Amino acid sequence: MKKLFTIIIALLAVQAAYSQEADRFRFQMDLGAAAPKGGGIGALVNFEPQILVRRNLALGLRMGxxxxxxxxxxYEIPDDYTGELGGNASISGTANYYFNYGKGKAAPYIGGGFGYYTMSNINIETTDIDEDDLGDLKANFAWAPMIRAGVELGKFRIGAEYNFVPKSDLQNINGEVIGQATNEYFGFTIGYFVGGGKWGR
Incomplete structure (x- = not known):
């Protein structure tokens, strides 16, 4: 954790320095739908300050x-149940490469990142077992990569991402492993950014 906080502070310091230069600093927000691997539904929101280290290369810090x-x-419950993952939070270092050569306002991009994910409590609903017998189910923390692609149109963004969050063990109040959750998910996002980016100029 100390290394993570050190990296965050260093990135924020560099961003603060670059923000004094025109068109170097930008901030973006994305909202979208999420689809867990294996089925399900969800929603996501990402905030990301970035530095344009080149005209077509941005380094950032995504908080999602x-x-x-x-x-x-x-492991012990029959098939007639549902599991609900309340949510997860993440912070990731990112890089985006933009394919734009001054020929329009559209800038396709590809990118990726690597960061720290925290998974929230899990609630299980079943008709056969009393909820009091399940205990307080919790998932773990994990480091994981993410890939993404999309296009920027002026200051607006449309994108898709995939988060390779590893599976996590579920534990009851006694610390016994009683199940497993798949945490990978796909996201489709729309968003907006302010600051750097000279597409179409």
Whole structure:
């Protein structure tokens, strides 16, 4: 955790320095739908300050929250149940490469990142087992990569991303592993940014 905080402070310091130069600093926000691997539904929101280290290369720090509802694997419960993942939060270092050469306001991009994900509590609903017997189910923390692609149109963004969050064990109040949750998810986003980006100029 200390290394993570050190990286965050260093990135914010560099961003503050670059923000004094015209068109170097930008800030973007994305909203969208999320689809967990294996089925389900959800929503996400991302905030991301970035530095344009080149005209077509941006480095950033993405802070995101995703709420997901999906089935999970529970070792002792029959099939007639549903599992609900309340949500996860993440912070990731990112890089975006833009394919724009001054020929219009559209800038396709590809990118990726690597960061720290925290998974929230899991609630299980079943008709056969009393909820009091399940205990307080919790998932773990994980480091994971993310890839994305999309296009910027002026100051607006349309994109898709995939977060490779590893599976996590579910534990009851006694610390026993009683199930497993799949945490990978796909996101489709729309957003807006302010600051740098000279597309079409």
């Amino acid at each position: 929250v995703a709420g997901l509802a999906k089935d999970i694997v529970y």
